[in-house]
Amino acid sequence: QVQLVESGGGLVQAGGSLRLSCAASGRTFSTYTMGWFRQAPGREREFVGGIYWSGGSTDYADSVKGRFTIDRDNAKNTVYLQMNSLKPEDTAVYYCAGRKRLPIISTVNGYNYWGQGTQVTVSS
Numbered sequence: 001q002v003q004l005v006e007s008g009g010g011l012v013q014a015g016g017s018l019r020l021s022c023a024a025s026g027r028t029f030s031t032y033t034m035g036w037f038r039q040a041p042g043r044e045r046e047f048v049g050g051i052y053w054s055g056g057s058t059d060y061a062d063s064v065k066g067r068f069t070i071d072r073d074n075a076k077n078t079v080y081l082q083m084n085s086l087k088p089e090d091t092a093v094y095y096c097a098g099r100k101r102l103p104i105i106s107t108v109n110g111y112n113y114w115g116q117g118t119q120v121t122v123s124s
Helices: none
Strands: 004-007 010-013 018-024 032-039 046-051 058-060 068-073 078-083 092-100 118-123
Touching: 004 092, 018 032, 018 092, 018 118, 032 068, 032 078, 046 068, 046 078, 058 068, 078 092
Parallel strands: 010 118
Antiparallel strands: 004 018, 018 078, 032 046, 032 092, 046 058, 068 078, 092 118
8 A cells, every 4th residue: 555645736837847746655666657637626637647667658648748747766755747838727736646566547547546636826
């Protein structure tokens, strides 16, 4: 089992950058594929991107491709979401999620473990 805690959210102007962190408990973090999701008010939670547990390959939603980057530091039990060229439509609560020894998928139900979320607000 793993517990996840996000941090790094805040208020930023359009065009700016933020780096979110997701710290995991436990000694098996390296065996978890990690996903980032977001949920804006009145909308469903949507996939942002993910990083595979073995080899670190990544996948991204089309809406963030080229602007967001996911990486992980297994020694620190942490996965990161670097967000550049932020737009007002990126405003949402951002969540990290984990699934053990499985491929990256974009569905919410595919992840067993979730953090509490961190708010990102992009002003125009």
